Amino acid sequence: MPQEGEDRALIDFVEGVLAEKSEEGAVVAVGGLGLTLFLSHPTLQSLPPKGNKVRLFGYLHVKEDLLQLYGFSDRRERDIFLKLIAVTGIGPRVALAVLSAYDPDAFVRIVACEDLEAITAVSGVGKKSGQRIILELKDKLAPLAGDLGVVVGGPDGSDLAREAREALKGLGYSVREANHALEGYAADEPSVEGMIKYALKRLGGSG
Template structure:
C-alpha cells in the first residue's frame, strides 16, 4: 500500500498529475479541489494516495489531506460509486460538507455532485451514516450538526430555509453564523437569509 508520495510536481492537468520521485514519475488522478491546492510545477509536493488494483491496471488517486483520502475511501465503499464518481463528489463537496450532508440526510446537497442522482445519494446516506459519526463531523468543522440538534429554534429556522429551497448544509451553516440564544425563529431566518444572499 502506498500511503503517500513526496516529490517534485513534474506535470499537471485538470484530471491528473505526475510527481517525480528520484527520477521515477508517478501518475496520480486528482479531484479539481486538489488541483486548486497544488504548488506550481517544479515545486515539492506531498500527496496522500489510494492505490486502486484492477486485473488490467494499477491506478493512484491522490489528495492534499488525509481527511479527503479517508472520505474518498468511504465513498468508493458505497455500491455503485467508483473512483471517478468519488473524485467528482470531492470536487464538488468538501469532506466536512459531505459528513454534514450524510448525518443530516441532505439528499439535495449529495445529489449536487456530478453523476450522483437521488437514488445514489440515498444509498450513500444508508451505507455511510454508520461510518461517519458526529464527533468526526465536528473535527472537520461541522460543529453545526451538534448545536443544531440541541436547539429547537435553530432546527425550526433550518427547516424553514430548506423549505425555501436551500440545502440543509448551507442552511445549517448560515444559522450557525447568526445564532444567538435570545433570537426568535423569524429573526434567525431573516439574519440567515442575509448570510445566504452573500454566498
C-alpha cells in the same frame, strides 16, 4: 504508517517534484518516474507551481488490468474517499467528484442531515446512489458529525439550506462555492433570505 481505516490505501503518500498539472490531476516526478495522480479540484488548486516539491497522500486503485493512483491533500480527505468507495456502486471517479463538490466537513454534515438533494447535485450521483451513500455512511460518519456539532438525522436547517443553495446556483455559483459560503451561518430565526445575504457577503457579492 497508515492510520486505522486506511489499510486499503496501499500507497501511503507520494513525495516529489510537481512536473505537470491538468484539469483532472497532476504528474509528480519521483525517483526518475512520472506518477500520474487523479485529484479533487480543491487539492489540485492547492498545489504549488510546477517545479516545486509536493507531498500527497495516496490510494492505488487496482482493477483487472487497470492501475490508477489518486492523491489527497490530507488524511481526512482520503478517509472520506475510502468510505465513499466502500459504498455499493460508488467508484473512485464518483467519490472524487463528491470531494470536488464538498470538502470533508461539508460532506459529513450533508450525510448527517440526510440531505439527498445536496448529494445528487454531484455529477454521477443519482437518487439511488445518493440514498445508498446516506444509508451506508450515516452511522460511520456519526462520530465526525458529533465533532462538528451536527445531530445525525436532525434537520440542521437543511430545507432552508437547500433553497439557499439553489438560489446561489441560479446566480452562477458552483455547488461547492455555495456550500462553502453557507458554512457557519447562524441565526435565532434562520431564513433563506438571511442565508443568501450571508453567503453573498462571504463570496464578495452584493446583497
